[in-house]
Amino acid sequence: MAPNQDEETLESLLEASKTPEGRSRLAASGAVATTLRHLSASSPLTLPYLRLLRNLCAGEISSQDSFIDLSGPDTLASILLSSAASVEVLRAGIQVLGNVGLAGEVHRAAVWVRFFPDGFLRLARVREREVCDPLCMVIDTCCSGVGGRQRLEELCGTDSGLRILQEIIETALKAGYREEWLEWLLFKACVEEQRFLSLFLTLSSSEESSTNLDISLTSVFKPELLTTQHAFLLDILSKCLTERPKEVTVSGKFALEILEILKMIYNIVDFTTRVNAAIPTGSPAIDLFGCSLLILRDICAWEDARPTETDKDSLVNLLLDEGLLDFVLSRLEELEPPAIVRKSMVKEDNLFPVELEKRVCPYKGYRRDLISVIGNLLHRRKRVQDKVREKQAIPLLLQQCVVDEENPYLREWGLLAVRNLLEGNEDNQKEVAELELKEPITPPEISGLGLKVEVDEATKRAKLVNISG
Template identity: 45%
Template sequence: MKQTLSDSTSLVMEVRPSPSEFTVPENILRRLLVAANSYRLDEALELLTEAARTDRGRSALAYKDVLPAVLQLSRLLSSSSSVHPHLIFSTLRLLRNLCAGEIVNQNSFVRENGVEVVSIASSYVDLGSNSDYSFVRVGLQVFGNVSLGGEEHRTAVWDWHFPAVFLDIARIHKVEVFDPLCMVIYNCCKGRHERIRELSGVQGLPILIEIVRTASTVGFQEDWFKLLLSIICFEESHFLSLFSELRLVENAGNFKYGDNHFTMEQAFLLSTVAECLNKKMTEISVSNEFANCVLGILKVAVGVLDCVSKEKFGLPTGSAAIDVLGYSLTTLRDICARDEMLSSEKDSSAGVIESLLSAGLVELMLDLLRNLEPPAIIKKSIKQVESCENRKGYMSSNSLKVCPYKGFRRDIVGVIGNCLYRREHVQDEIRQNNGIPLLLQQCVTDEDNPFLREWGIWMVRNLLAGNAENQREVAELKVQGSVDLPEFAALGLQVVVDQSGRPKLVNVSADEKISGS
């Protein structure tokens, strides 16, 4: 015996708006109606969906073997010539709830070829420009729940979707689709190196490109995107390939010093990676490849300093090149802070930082500071600057660079300060490069660099701690001409102009030694 949805019997419902007849096999219909204790199919699906919201409800429905019946119903609805979107959507919602943490249902889903059924059902309705993509969203939520069941479940989901189906879905630039898509891909890739390589390879990169572009334009509401980026960029070191593919020019990987043709997608990617590192510093393992890649990007991005005016805004500024410069700098600052928080037994950060130091990180930071005009408070206090500009060895104010964003100087100081922490060879390198007076100059308040004074004091503390030579050099600095400012009095410092005409910040008394403690 079969019942139809167009009949007026108590076992079925009338489907609207289509009057077309749809036949439901009795074994499927009876199982659902009995499990829900209902006489109407639409009502039964709603009641079962509500019951499956709890662990107890899901377990009870698994015992009643409801999920296979729902899959069969969904398959029939999708293959029917009649259009019943409400019922299809109801089956998808019910399957999502049934597979939320219930291993019996998850196993049954894979065994009954649920991946194919849901994939067809979630794309059943013709999606136009006005669609809310709710079918696709719920279908992805089903796969996200199923993928948590185990490797067999993740394999079934991955093999069906990668790469073509994932790419089609990634091209739907809607946040309601974006978040569950990232969830599914993350669940399938976590702990599976071969899948991460596939996703970062020739077939998978277009998917990642679309994902980043969607996130940069419509945003995201959940953390799945960040989690996905973390395993791609940090754990597997595929950051450079993704960053390069987001460029607009050909030969994307061939960076050249001074080239500032970055894209907003690249800036967004780097800002998100920087945020991931900053907020989960004790959980993320940073590789040499990633760290040196960011340093390479920074060396390219500094070329923008030759063509920018003073910026009064912090990151993000809206300029791709400036944002790439800033976020690469803050990323390096946080990488260099890691060994302060993590033990050498637990993390390999010390080796990563030494690799950055060997690649010239400190030298680059010193050069950036030397080429910047002095902090405003010092610049305003130096007398007869114009007469000093023509002195030998002094860079004229016209050739000095300005901070491209609010906080640029502070971020440089932060990198140097973290590099100095408990590293005697870095302390010595600063002294040998005549950098001590330059670093002392940074211990001031500056409206264009919030918290510069605090970062400067941290940097100088690390510069002098346990280093007698550095302490002696600071104590023996000779005053060539000074400017007394109340702002420096509390620190025992003052601004001076040395023989080369450059402003310096030194301790008030040449006989007083600064303790490194």
């Protein structure tokens, strides 16, 4: 390519670089070297040259090698870290780094050495989705492969690295994100590398102060220190667990940290004011509380609990030992009854008196989320089934099998919880059958729907049927 090559010629090269064959021919002609020579922050053709370089380095190993050999990271740094760089230039340039990093360890190491930490930090502070998405891809790629673990430790185990993640979270929170690289990066850092608490605490510290990685959770849980960043982080992690349960691995350390957050946030959340909005509500405390419940729900959602101890069972047992079941049952017990029950209750009913001191749902779906955690804990775990019975909480669970506008899908989760409660547990089946012999046979919250609880003669399981007549 001649120095005075016009846009039309450059456009033809761009078109040729879109196919593997075209990239191979251009690589053989030394296109990477020529393109790097023409790159300049002040050139009006910087953007098309970067796009050409991005295409050239897409899976073409000779071009990827040439980029490193010709000090490509330094050339790109002079452009990307220039105050004159546009969003389009930043996006294309970062995509070049991502394509090069996919080639191997030498390439990832070269990109990391040139841009970590200062370069990545400056790019992370650009509040644009088009910049944040490819930046997450580059960092995630650098933290993968042979040397990825060491670089991940640099990212998550140093103040400068954690600041990069904090800025990325702030950008994604304000500008949004389209691609999954952000989710993978945060999950890798928080769960796989087990640095969740370090990042969580970083989100509570000012930009000027350094992060004390040994600080405790108790120093964070003050209303004035909680931010929307905290809730956003947990929302991202919850999404990863919900959408990709078979692709992720959860450590006991992470699970216990989430449980600790849940217990501590409980003391901050306002349970006296009814909020008719699902999370995110805009209240950091409420959103953190709700996201913590969802994460624990998904951690407990193992479908194949076995008699022998597996990693998954051990994880749930760890949560049980730390009081998860007791906590969620207590939260459910202190709640006012579902809306349909409240409307049908009368003060003179001695069995179900109106309790004015009961707490309300702090967000739409809170009761359902409690039931979902309980239901998943009950699945094929006799230890949990027995404890629910011993705590005399079976009637409480039966009460949740209703339609509730404040809690979408409450009835479905309630029925699942009852099914899991009774499955394979004769003592629980017997207790429900004995409830059938008492008056009132069916809790009023269920009869108010024209339903009643029956025990199937064949399966000995509780079921809801229409009240005849």
